[in-house]
Amino acid sequence: MVKTDKMDVMDLLFQYFRKYNRLSKEAEDAIEEISKLIAIKKNEDLQSIGHTCRTIYFINKGSARIHYFKDGIDITESFAFENNIIARVESLLTGKTSRKAIQILEDSEVVAINATQLFKLYDIYPEIERLFRKIFEAAYVDTVNRIEAIQFHSAEERYDALINDAPNVILRVPLKYISSYLGITQVSLSRIRGMK
Amino acid sequence: MVKTDKMDVMDLLFQYFRKYNRLSKEAEDAIEEISKLIAIKKNEDLQSIGHTCRTIYFINKGSARIHYFKDGIDITESFAFENNIIARVESLLTGKTSRKAIQILEDSEVVAINATQLFKLYDIYPEIERLFRKIFEAAYVDTVNRIEAIQFHSAEERYDALINDAPNVILRVPLKYISSYLGITQVSLSRIRGMK
DNA sequence: CTATTCGTTTAACATAGGATAAATAATCAC
DNA sequence: GTGATTATTTATCCTATGTTAAACGAATAG
Numbered sequence: 270m271v272k273t274d275k276m277d278v279m280d281l282l283f284q285y286f287r288k289y290n291r292l293s294k295e296a297e298d299a300i301e302e303i304s305k306l307i308a309i310k311k312n313e314d315l316q317s318i319g320h321t322c323r324t325i326y327f328i329n330k331g332s333a334r335i336h337y338f339k340d341g342i343d344i345t346e347s348f349a350f351e352n353n354i355i356a357r358v359e360s361l362l363t364g365k366t367s368r369k370a371i372q373i374l375e376d377s378e379v380v381a382i383n384a385t386q387l388f389k390l391y392d393i394y395p396e397i398e399r400l401f402r403k404i405f406e407a408a409y410v411d412t413v414n415r416i417e418a419i420q421f422h423s424a425e426e427r428y429d430a431l432i433n434d435a436p437n438v439i440l441r442v443p444l445k446y447i448s449s450y451l452g453i454t455q456v457s458l459s460r461i462r463g464m465k
Numbered sequence: 466m467v468k469t470d471k472m473d474v475m476d477l478l479f480q481y482f483r484k485y486n487r488l489s490k491e492a493e494d495a496i497e498e499i500s501k502l503i504a505i506k507k508n509e510d511l512q513s514i515g516h517t518c519r520t521i522y523f524i525n526k527g528s529a530r531i532h533y534f535k536d537g538i539d540i541t542e543s544f545a546f547e548n549n550i551i552a553r554v555e556s557l558l559t560g561k562t563s564r565k566a567i568q569i570l571e572d573s574e575v576v577a578i579n580a581t582q583l584f585k586l587y588d589i590y591p592e593i594e595r596l597f598r599k600i601f602e603a604a605y606v607d608t609v610n611r612i613e614a615i616q617f618h619s620a621e622e623r624y625d626a627l628i629n630d631a632p633n634v635i636l637r638v639p640l641k642y643i644s645s646y647l648g649i650t651q652v653s654l655s656r657i658r659g660m661k
Numbered sequence: 662c663t664a665t666t667c668g669t670t671t672a673a674c675a676t677a678g679g680a681t682a683a684a685t686a687a688t689c690a691c
Numbered sequence: 692g693t694g695a696t697t698a699t700t701t702a703t704c705c706t707a708t709g710t711t712a713a714a715c716g717a718a719t720a721g
Binding site for chain 2: 405
Binding site: 423424425453454456457460 | 707708709710711
């Protein structure tokens with residue numbers, strides 16, 4: 270495996286950022302300083318349950334999910350693929366211990382941004398604070414919309430919507446991780462697929 | 466009815482703000498300038514469906530809900546009571562037309578903050594941008610947690626949790642508005658209540 | 662290549678909550 | 692206060708999804 274150069278990856282990340290807010294060169298450099306490129310293998314935990322989340326990840330290659338255990342059952346909260354960020358916001362934004370883990374689903378390469386230092390940069394570069402304000406605002410809106418989808422569509426409709434909106438998920442993620450994301454059991458998901 | 470003085474209400478609002486981020490006097494004054502005190506009667510729409518949301522409301526007295534129509538059925542997205550803000554974020558934060566309305570549930574007094582002007586203040590007062598960043602981050606985290614509650618608790622558990630977390634809702638809001646908030650029909654809600 | 666483990670599907674049965682309709686109860690207009 | 696409207700409950704029946712168990716298929720280690 271050829272290891273990707275950090276600079277190339279940071280460029281991708283900054284392109285991603287530009288969709289939300291354009292940064293000055295100095296601000297980009299400041300973010301680069303607090304970022305690390307990490308290679309990590311399938312099925313490993315990028316972050317495990319039980320400590321406060323102080324990192325925001327950008328996925329360069331591969332995929333990951335946030336999951337937790339509810340009454341001993343493994344529940345997927347969300348998926349993320351290349352060119353997107355992933356973070357356990359209920360811990361990152363509150364300082365509380367996270368009950369959730371980030372698990373890598375395919376051999377991956379991610380940029381880990383040190384959030385403690387990032388939040389300090391907010392005071393020096395309001396443009397960075399604005400960038401992440403916008404990123405989290407967009408994620409907030411997505412989450413509000415997701416509630417509607419969960420509450421008022423049947424399991425089958427949710428499955429169809431997932432295929433439409435995120436075909437990657439079905440192609441690249443084991444079904445056992447998808448069912449809980451859809452809010453159903455693995456058996457129900459299998460039944461729904463069987464009807465097609 | 467004695468009309469409340471705007472200054473008293475703004476003080477309450479600034480106290481609310483202080484829980485998130487303390488503002489300078491100048492920043493508070495700037496917000497006061499773009500805020501209006503509005504009295505509005507039960508069952509009226511504070512904002513109706515179909516235009517872009519450009520206002521953030523703070524409820525001084527009374528209560529409200531955000532709702533929309535799904536296949537002709539009235540769905541409640543959220544409730545708000547005195548000393549809290551309410552806004553249709555899927556429109557406010559994206560600029561898209563809102564499919565949702567804000568309906569007043571009891572005779573109310575609210576502060577209407579002009580969001581177009583507020584967002585302009587972000588450039589002049591980073592402290593105001595930070596304040597609303599924190600407000601929306603907290604709302605985001607609440608929403609992430611709500612998904613878990615919706616997806617993995619029974620209707621009865623969700624009802625019990627509501628009584629616990631927001632007894633106001635049950636006491637002050639018609640049941641017909643509560644059932645859709647819980648993701649069930651009015652008949653199911655009634656059945657659940659009947660079992661107690 | 663084979664054995665073992667892990668993931669997925671199928672089957673049979675149970676149940677929470679939806680749909681419809683009708684009966685009460687509460688609220689509102691006059 | 693009376694009648695009309697609106698909100699809530701109760702009853703019946705029905706369906707989607709849960710539960711458990713077993714069968715089948717795919718991936719992995721050695």
